[in-house]
Amino acid sequence: MTTDVHSLVGPYALDALDDLERAAFERHLRECQSCRSDADELREAATHLADGAWAVPPPRLRDNVLAEIRNTPQGAPSSPPPPPARTGRRSHRFSARLAAAAAVTVTAALTGTVVYAVQDRRVRHEQAVADAAQANDARIRSILAAPDLAVREERLTSGGKVTVMTSQLRDAGVILLAADAAPDPGRIYQLWSIRSGTPASVKALGEGEATTVQIVQGLPGASEVGVTVEPAPGSTTPTTPLDALVSLT
Known part of the structure; x- marks a missing residue:
């Protein structure tokens, strides 16, 4: 317990005392009108300062701030000379505690702002992603509904x-x-479009993936579509022999 029991009014109002200190200080409060007033005013001020701070800061942040409050000397400054002892000590103590409460509350508000920004970015x-998925689905439906749709399949x-x-009218495919299983670990499926004998990668699937639906703009201009099994994360040229080759002509 500190030798100046009056200096515990701030930590008490901020709930920073341990059980023994709290019990001792509450006995002191029954006898000290000045500390009772300080505690009531500090709690009221902290309540008003907290208005609008909707997020709670991390527990360790609060503990660190409260530790600094308790370790900061609370005595009156040596210069200029203090006003009458009782009134000056109370004013200085209250100002220090109010500043500490403001620091805790402002930190909480700033933390809340950061949390809101992160959540807003995630939303x-x-x-x-949802909008893109809907647009992709609408595009697929449009291609499949084309009156000139041509369907080809290979094992x-x-x-x-x-x-x-493929649809010439939509200029897309x-x-x-739909593979029975994903390739062995470290290997993936990769799709290719082939034009005039030159392959171009359409999509490299991820490890463990066995199915995909891929829109390819301009696909009717290709002569073939190939599927290969490649080392992850994919290759710049197809590994032969191809796992499947679909002729589009």
Whole structure:
């Protein structure tokens, strides 16, 4: 217990005392009108300062701030000379405690602002992903509904099949890969469009993936669609022999 029991009014109002200190200080409060007034005013001020701070700061942050409050000397400054002892000591103590409460509350408000910004960015990202998925679905439906839709299909050597649907009117196509299982660890499926004998990567699936639906703009201009099994994360040229080759002509 500190030798100046009056200096505990701030930590008491901020609930920073241990059980023994709290019990001793509450006995002191029954006898000290000045400390009772300080405690009541500090609690009221902290309540008003907290208005609008909707998020709680991390527990360790609060503990660190309160530790600094308790370790900061609370005596009156040596210069200029203090006003009458009782009134000056109370004013200085109250100002110091009020500043400490303001620091805790402002930190909470700033933390809340950061949390809100992170949450808002996550919500916007999720909304963008959902919007993109809806647009992709609408595009697929448009291609599959084309009156000139051509559908071609081949079996995969590794098991499963690849289906290629193209529309000259839409100048686009959809590749549907439905393998029986994903390749061995460290290897992936990769899709290719082949034009005039030159392959171009359409999509490299992730490890463990066995199915995909991929829209390819301009696919009717290709002569073939190929599927290969490649080392992850994919290759710049297809590994032969191909797992499947779909002719579009």
